[in-house]
Amino acid sequence: MSEASQSLIEAITAKHGVRLSPDDPLAILPTVYEHLINQFDTALENRMTTLRSDLNEVERSWGENAKTKAERVLALALEASREQVAAVMQSGVNSLPNTVRQALRQEVFAELTPVIGKMERLIYLAMIISGISFLTSLIAIVFLIIR
Numbered sequence: 001m002s003e004a005s006q007s008l009i010e011a012i013t014a015k016h017g018v019r020l021s022p023d024d025p026l027a028i029l030p031t032v033y034e035h036l037i038n039q040f041d042t043a044l045e046n047r048m049t050t051l052r053s054d055l056n057e058v059e060r061s062w063g064e065n066a067k068t069k070a071e072r073v074l075a076l077a078l079e080a081s082r083e084q085v086a087a088v089m090q091s092g093v094n095s096l097p098n099t100v101r102q103a104l105r106q107e108v109f110a111e112l113t114p115v116i117g118k119m120e121r122l123i124y125l126a127m128i129i130s131g132i133s134f135l136t137s138l139i140a141i142v143f144l145i146i147r
Contacts, residue, residue, distance in 0.1 A: 004030035 005027045009020045020026055 002030065004034060 005022065008030050009022070009024075009027060012026070013019050
């Protein structure tokens, strides 16, 4: 008789007060249970092995998918950065002629302002001289006519 059967007989006797003999049909239950548990353990181990391999496959697939998605996200971010840089450069290139033109105007204006003031004075002086010359010519004509 196995130790499990003996243990079952003692437990039934202690709890219910009924003494079973070793050849009683209830004494086979521990053997049946033991057999079922062994079958369950074997099936469970097979399932666990299958599950492990499935999980490893899923993990590898997810790793590849995650890597692919990460590469795609990085590529999109890089493209967006390139577009931003291109837009900034284009706006800089577009505004460069205006900026240079304004800077040149300011510089030329700053340099020419004193010259323009002197030229205005020269123009006034030239007008005065022209007026005086005209009056002198007019006076000379009047003297020629009167004489």
